[in-house]
Amino acid sequence: MAAADLLVVITDGMLRWLIMYFPVSFLDITHVCSLIMVFIPATTMNSVWLTVAFTFDRFVAIRCHKFKTKYCTEKTAAMIIGTVSALSCLESIPWFFIFQSKYIFNNLPWFCITKPEFYTSIYWTLYGVLHRLLSPLLPFAIIPFLNTLTVRHVLVASKARRRLQKDSDRERPHDPEMGKRRKSIILLFAISGSFIILWTPYVVCFLLQRIALMHGYSPLPPTAGTIGYLVSLLTTCTNTCIYTVTQRQFREQLRTIVKLPLTLILRSIK
Template identity: 55%
Template sequence: MHLPPTGAIYAIYYTGLAVFAIPVNLTAIVILSRGKCGLSKCISRYLLSMSVTDLLVIITAVLLNRVPGIYFPGTFLSITPVCSLSIALIYAVRDCSVWLTVSFTFDRFVAICCQKLKTKYCTERTAAVVIGTVCVLGCLVNIPWYFLHEPVYIIDNVPWYCKMKDLRYSSPMWAAFHWLDRILTPCLPFFLVLLFNVLTVRHILAASRARKRLRAQSNGEKQKDPEMESRRKSIVLLFAISCSFILLWLTYVVYFIYDRFTVDKILSFPVLIAAECANMFQLLSSCTNTFIYAVTQSKFREQLKMFVLSPLTLIRKLVSR
């Protein structure tokens, strides 16, 4: 993320991502903040916070890092203190976005699999505390990134661009911080999302079989189960968000494993392409949730349609006067 790649493909991709993802996430934020999507306040808080952090990821990593680096190199954004702050912010909002996805997955796991804990944990207040804690810790953990860079060169006493300090080769503290950073994002979240989904699927299958047996014994005929129907949309939403996260972060995780455990690190063209593809997919994950909401939630689609058509409705009212 420190040195944006150049080339027509990257220019088109990152420009399109910024132009597309920013209004998409803003639309999701407006719709979810209205609270008219038929979701509980607990779920709405998580989805709203995820949309906000996804928007911040696009702004910091794409709009203020990738795009200026491709089209406008050498602007004030390339001054070392600004560059260092930008890097720290990119890592901070990325961590917040990832761990809010984990928090939402855990919340749905508790709601579906832990009925005794559900009433205490799956509340609007708990969601607010979890979201606040995740965001504060995400910012605090990434403060060291600001101090780990130095200028590439100095012109007229102005430091330009950022490069890692040489301590990355000799400092045990840097090695520990770098490992901790990669474990916290994305390795541990990747594992936790997989784990919670596997446990949730196992519980759903077991509960579904048990309820079918009970209903067959009591009714003797097949009927729709209102409770299972009411939980279906929540489950589909959970799995859609989780699968999107896993698929789009998979390349990043594989590249990290390769980079950490390969003895002879040769920076060949395919390796560099794989590294940048990992970043591209990871950033793409910050604009997919809105489409997931639209596909899985009928009331969100209704609100989206109203939001899109509202300017036309307003114009029609003004003209009719």
């Protein structure tokens, strides 16, 4: 998830703005900027659905104990990550064919402008609706649903566990199992909760704009949509920060990466 979020920062947070503020570079070649416009939704889609996969993984680990031994494995995690990444790229490929060149200089097409048929074709309209449904409307509904089921199960199981401990006169001031469940719930809500909060402005603006277009109302000002979009990009840094704070192994690996250049320098000096 941290790697996927970093790719969003590179594509959407860096390449997009390099195209906007540094004109007439190799990034403005039509095929290059069209490819970047594929990477942007692909990385965003990948980041969003990895959050959904993480939420489902925690749901299985906490609620489905019989299925847990088969599903919660490194092999399954690698398969899910690879599948989500591949499908995200495949779903975003049509964006490459939305743009056309603005100028042709020395037989080289420059700049990307949207083709007129994108606004009139029923196929592009259906594709746009499907894309917005997959990211972020459907995840926006799945994540709270899974979280509700997970929390409900934890609360019921915790009450039953405390009742059994009380009946057997073995109640202890600190229950390790309850501590693990509490940490898992905190991590779950920290990641999925930040996703819901930061994507809410974008989803609300998107729905209001669609309602305004359907009923002939005045659309929202462009600033509102831009702010909602920028706030949604903050999810690319919150997940990494949450992992840094909560996961000991992640902190150790990050510390190793930071120390690696210094270690190499010291070895070369010796």
